[in-house]
Amino acid sequence: MAAAVITKQDAPRGTRAQEDYLEQILSLIEKKGYARVVDIAKNLNIAQASVTGMIQRMDAEGLVSYEKYRGVILTSEGEKIARAIINRHESLTKFFKLFGLYDDTIYDDIEGIEHHMSPPTLATIQALTEELKKQPALLSRVKSKVFQAT
Numbered sequence: 001m002a003a004a005v006i007t008k009q010d011a012p013r014g015t016r017a018q019e020d021y022l023e024q025i026l027s028l029i030e031k032k033g034y035a036r037v038v039d040i041a042k043n044l045n046i047a048q049a050s051v052t053g054m055i056q057r058m059d060a061e062g063l064v065s066y067e068k069y070r071g072v073i074l075t076s077e078g079e080k081i082a083r084a085i086i087n088r089h090e091s092l093t094k095f096f097k098l099f100g101l102y103d104d105t106i107y108d109d110i111e112g113i114e115h116h117m118s119p120p121t122l123a124t125i126q127a128l129t130e131e132l133k134k135q136p137a138l139l140s141r142v143k144s145k146v147f148q149a150t
Contacts, residue, residue: 016115017054018054018058018063019081019085019115020044021040021044021051021054021055021058022058022063022064022074022078022081022082022085023082023085023086023089024040024043024044025040025064025072025074025078025082026074026079026082026083026086027043027086028040028043029073029074034071035071035072035073036071036072037051037052037055037071037072040055040072055072058078062075062077062078063075063077063078063081064078085114088114088117088122089110089114091122091125091126091129092106092110092113092114092117092122092125093106093110094129095125095126095128095129096109096110098129098132098133098139098143099142099143099146100143
């Protein structure tokens with residue numbers, strides 16, 4: 001199955017912090033059925049007051065719908081962005097896993113680069129991932145060069 005390619009129109013927008021919040025909100029909703037400020041704060045290791053402030057700004061921008069004491073839901077625009085963020089994260093994870101890197105290393109590296117990646121770069125990585133999966137001999141040669149260099 002080919003990876004979904006993010007187009008310029010689907011590219012996440014907003015600040016890195018907003019992207020982290022949207023990703024976290026979608027994750028909570030998918031796991032628990034709801035997202036509350038207290039859960040977002042705990043998962044992002046941020047004070048609840050800070051989370052409330054950001055959620056209120058995102059509500060004003062139309063990315064989430066927030067009611068005090070009721071929780072947070074994503075608007076259709078917020079969900080679209082959150083799904084693009086998760087797709088980007090998953091695509092990068094699949095790429096780095098091909099090379100046998102440690103999960104902690106992959107996570108740290110992705111957190112460092114994912115918010116700065118353009119849609120064409122992500123599409124390139126997605127295509128390269130698919131091609132490397134189809135060519136195990138090439139993948140093996142690349143992996144051997146990577147581990148020689150480290």
